[in-house]
Amino acid sequence: MPETPHPESAARLPETEARRLDDAATRLVDVATRSLDPAGGFGWLDDAGRLTPGRPAETWVTCRMTHTFALAHLHGDPRAADLVDHGVQALRTTLHDERHGGWLSVAGRADGGKEAYAHAFVVLAAASATGMGHPDGRALLDEALGVMVDRFWDEDEGLVVDQWDASWTRLDPYRGVNANMHTVESFLAAADVTGDRVWLDRATRVLTRVVDGFARSHDWRLPEHFDEQWSPLLDHNVDNPGHPFQPYGVTIGHLIEWSRLSLHVATALGDESPSWIPGAARDLYAAGVRRGWDVDGAPGFVYTTDFEDRPVVRERMHWVVAEAIAAAWTLHRATGDTAYADDYERWWAYAVQHLVDPADGSWRHELDVHNQPSSRVWAGRPDVYHAYQATVLPLMPEAASFIGAAQGGW
Template identity: 60%
Template sequence: MVVEEWDQAWTTLDGYRGVNANMHTVEALLAVGDVRRAERILTRVVHGFALSNMWRIPEHFDAEWNPVPGYNRDEPAHPFRPYGATIGHWFEWSRLTLSLRAALGDEAPGWLLDDARSLFDAGVREGWAVDGAEGFVYTVDWDGTPVVRQRMHWVVTEALAAAATLHRATGDPMYAVCHAQWWAYAERHLIDRDGGSWHHELGPDNRPGGGTWAGKPDVYHAFQATLVPRLPAAPGFARALAAGLLDT
């Protein structure tokens, strides 16, 4: 596992430990082909933290990697360290689990596909339209109750990526149905045909808002959602594009 933050002089290590930083570390390790280190981190998070917590991944830990379930309870909509479990990360870990499985090939343990499917199923079950309106809620409490009901664009893009990757891995048409349904939702509510890019945040009523994210600073999530269905699960995006694997 990786630590989170040093001071500018690289002398003092912050006591916070986070799963988000480790998720993006796995993404980076897979991108450069360091599969075994990616496997070690992903195994602990997905087949450890997630599996033992009904797939509601604990995000925040102390310096000894003890979960801190009440972290940021007073700032539940924090853009990077929100309180509770973050639905979009379940989809992101699902996709990364499948990418690791593809990278390992014949050496991949069987639980990778099972856990990827379980994370996806949990994200749909506890995230999609759970308050009666279309869209994924941002976070849930440890019993699955929605906490922040705003709809963040990046959550939909990660759900799209996970659905596309699972469909490629399994051939199950259910994932194609989900993918089509969520793209239609994005077309109706998130893609800004007048101002460009995607609305980054919608209220529970699916109208554009800005309580957590102001403006449109993030393009990579939406761009990635268009690439994932057109590329294999491994190698990483840059290597796959360089190798001419788009639409193969």
């Protein structure tokens, strides 16, 4: 098995490990370039790395790819600028709802709903395009932030609502934490590229409600699903537990992802950071590892558990390992604790052994309980975003967002 990196400091990453990560990042971009859809945006790649015939581009995939290419451009990839432009133009045309405003979930399907999840990724893609200097980036970002505030942001709650119908006339009563998590991510990016403090303040409000509120009050078993009064719906999708976006129970990877985002908010706030954030970040990460890793007799993180820590969906998702790598690195950098360095090495070892395809460097998206390829929840390999971020994070300076770090130089 290839040697896995051991974190030291972001500023003094060993040269051999920096080269390894650089090479891995380049290979992921190689894969991502195949997703370019000539009709606009970026499409869904199958397990062989080919565009899925007849499946139109989706906004969230297009945005994640655009964000990734913006980071790659700032890392010196000569292919990336044109790919960012392709994504930005799709968000301004093919995926934009010219009639009602906002963004379609899927190209050509104007009758679909308007999701906070997808719109948060429009903000992220636009912020990253702005940060890399795309001429249309700021206009796209301003529009996306306007839609987020006008349609999704609930000032009284300090959270975003989840889904409207296509014409913005009916708001679904469902409220979700997943969309709020990516809103924190996108608002941090917006704050970094605009310098406007309001986006950091809103990200902090969301983080406080979710982490210091919902997660802490449930002993770090974060409820994901709520009604319109923000009362938890603990049985939501109990009959469809493997839902790719709204699974039943506790989503292990989100505990870990919220841990990392908590530390990014603390970095952004500096001396103003609330005293509860470092402990909460450690507790969320510890809960995710303790309740999700190797809990059913085989290595890997289970996708979900119930609220008594029993595994429900035992498939292993690539993105959970990627988030564990990124969170372990961030915690090690923040605390100096070598236990997180050991975890970083452990998660990379698992990824190299089970997830990274030696043929092209892409990551298998889903494995079963025996760590064999699976597609129960997730078919194909349509997204390099989690893997790319986990790979490049140790190469970057400490920052509140990936685009903020990339702007500061690698």
